[in-house]
Structure formats: structure tokens, C-alpha cells
Amino acid sequence: MTLQVTEVTLRFGGLTVLSNVSMNAAAGEITALIGPNGAGKSSLINCVTGFYRPQEGNISLFGRETTGLPAHRVAGLGVARTFQHIELFQGLSVIDNLMLGRHRHLKGGALSNGIFYGRSKREELRQRAAVEDIVDFLDMPHIRNTPVGLLPYGLQKRVDLGRALAQEPRLLILDEPMAGMNVEEKEDMARYILELRQESAISVILIEHDMGVVMDISDRVSVLDFGRFIAQGPPEQVRADPAVIAAYIGAPAEAVTGEATGR
Ligand SMILES: Nc1ncnc2c1ncn2[C@@H]1O[C@H](COP(=O)(O)OP(=O)(O)OP(=O)(O)O)[C@@H](O)[C@H]1O
Numbered sequence: 001m002t003l004q005v006t007e008v009t010l011r012f013g014g015l016t017v018l019s020n021v022s023m024n025a026a027a028g029e030i031t032a033l034i035g036p037n038g039a040g041k042s043s044l045i046n047c048v049t050g051f052y053r054p055q056e057g058n059i060s061l062f063g064r065e066t067t068g069l070p071a072h073r074v075a076g077l078g079v080a081r082t083f084q085h086i087e088l089f090q091g092l093s094v095i096d097n098l099m100l101g102r103h104r105h106l107k108g109g110a111l112s113n114g115i116f117y118g119r120s121k122r123e124e125l126r127q128r129a130a131v132e133d134i135v136d137f138l139d140m141p142h143i144r145n146t147p148v149g150l151l152p153y154g155l156q157k158r159v160d161l162g163r164a165l166a167q168e169p170r171l172l173i174l175d176e177p178m179a180g181m182n183v184e185e186k187e188d189m190a191r192y193i194l195e196l197r198q199e200s201a202i203s204v205i206l207i208e209h210d211m212g213v214v215m216d217i218s219d220r221v222s223v224l225d226f227g228r229f230i231a232q233g234p235p236e237q238v239r240a241d242p243a244v245i246a247a248y249i250g251a252p253a254e255a256v257t258g259e260a261t262g263r
């Protein structure tokens with residue numbers, strides 16, 4: 001099992017944000033994490049990635065207990081994420097942003113690289129080749145040298161996916177990867193996520209408000225509401241769950257049935 005969350009409770013002062021939640025994400029699958037605004041999705045991800053420490057419960061990644069491990073140690077185990085708000089170096093090119101994403105894979109410090117110049121040159125070429133593969137995979141050769149800040153928003157989200165992939169994660173957490181995208185950009189993003197699952201052993205956790213996309217591409221869906229899981233299972237089962245439909249009352253009916261593409 002890639003991720004196992006067991007009976008996690010998270011409080012901020014008197015506010016209980018997560019209440020005794022348990023969920024799994026299986027290796028090589030796309031697990032969607034959905035729920036109304038404020039349900040606790042980001043908080044749960046912050047617990048998994050080591051940004052928050054839950055007061056109760058356990059978290060394990062790749063079969064290893066990680067509860068309370070700091071964020072950089074969790075990342076070092078092979079967990080990468082994209083953020084709701086893009087966190088890229090706007091003045092740097094696409095390639096350079098992806099190269100920075102690979103820092104975990106760089107061997108040797110500045111001193112040893114200075115002494116062993118040939119070795120460090122070979123190492124850089126190896127890193128560049130890995131980044132070029134990602135640029136090709138995400139159909140970005142034409143923008144490889146463009147400063148990220150000059151790119152339209154949808155392409156910046158794609159670069160952000162590339163930055164996360166450059167870390168060669170075993171678990172990739174995507175926080176609203178399609179927010180603010182048009183239909184065509186969403187279709188492209190969905191295709192990349194599906195291809196990742198087909199072509200690599202990577203596990204994906206997808207937080208996304210677009211129910212059409214979620215129901216289309218996920219293997220399993222977990223639904224949070226007010227800090228509790230109200231349903232977990234395959235998309236077709238979750239979509240028909242009365243508790244899920246009730247939680248989404250106020251949203252358009254098709255938001256749960258999976259026919260909508262807008263938020
Ligand atoms: N650091 C914090 N301090 C205090 N309260 C917090 C903190 N982080 C999250 N919360 C609260 O936890 C609750 C859940 O928020 P969270 O961002 O996890 O929900 P969400 O499901 O990700 O929502 P959205 O879909 O809007 O991103 C909210 O009431 C939020 O105000």
C-alpha cells in the first residue's frame with residue numbers, strides 16, 4: 001500500500017479539522033480526494049506530507065511509519081506535490097524550473113563537483129536528459145526556454161506538474177491541477193495523468209473539484225465532509241451514494257453525477 005492513513009485527528013485550538021479519518025491509496029492507482037470547500041482535504045494532505053502533525057492517528061507511506069516526520073524527510077521518501085497556487089520561479093525558464101525540481105537527485109556538493117569537474121559535467125548531462133524526457137512527455141519542447149512567467153496559466157500548471165515529476169516521485173499529490181483551466185487544457189492534463197499511470201508505477205492522489213474529470217480518471221474516490229469521510233470506493237459507487245449526493249446539495253445535480261466540467 002502506498003499510503004495508509006489510520007484514525008487521524010487534527011485540531012487547531014478548539015477547531016477539529018479532521019476527525020478520526022482513515023484512507024488508503026494503492027500503488028499504481030489514481031485516488032481522488034474530494035469534498036466541499038473547507039472539508040479538510042488540504043489539511044489531510046498537509047498531514048501526509050509532514051507540514052501538519054496530527055494529534056491522533058498514524059500515517060504510513062510505502063509501508064513505513066511516517067507520522068510526525070518533517071516535510072523534507074517525507075519528500076525524500078519519494079513524495080512530490082503540486083500546489084493549488086503555482087509555486088514556480090517565474091523569471092526562470094521551463095527547463096531551469098524542472099532542473100531545480102531535481103535537486104534531490106543531484107549527487108555531490110559544490111566542493112566535490114569543483115574537484116571532480118568531469119564527473120560533475122557528466123552528472124549534469126544525466127540530469128538534463130531526465131528533464132528533457134519530461135519536457136517531451138508533457139509536449140513542452142516549444143516552450144523549454146521560455147520564462148515561466150510569460151506562459152499562459154494553463155501551461156504554467158503543466159510546468160508545475162513537470163517540476164513535481166522531475167523529483168521522480170513514487171507518490172504524486174496533485175492539488176487541484178485543473179483549477180482555472182479551459183476544457184481543452186483539462187483534457188490534456190487528464191491525459192497526462194492517465195498516461196503516467198499506464199506508463200509508470202507512480203501512485204497519484206488527486207484533489208479536484210471537477211467531478212466529471214474525477215469520475216472519469218480515478219480508480220477510487222474518497223469523499224470528505226466536515227473533516228470526516230462519508231464515502232470511499234470506486235467512482236460509480238461513490239457517485240450513487242446518498243450521503244455524497246446530500247453533501248453536494250447546493251451544487252448542481254450533475255456535479256455529482258459526473259457530467260459537469262465546470263466548478
Ligand atoms: N493552519 C490552520 N490553522 C487554523 N485552521 C486551519 C488551518 N489549516 C486549515 N484550517 C481550517 O481547516 C478547515 C479545513 O480546511 P482545508 O483547507 O483543509 O479544506 P479543503 O477541503 O482543502 O478546502 P478547499 O477545497 O477550499 O481547499 C477550514 O476550516 C480551515 O479554516
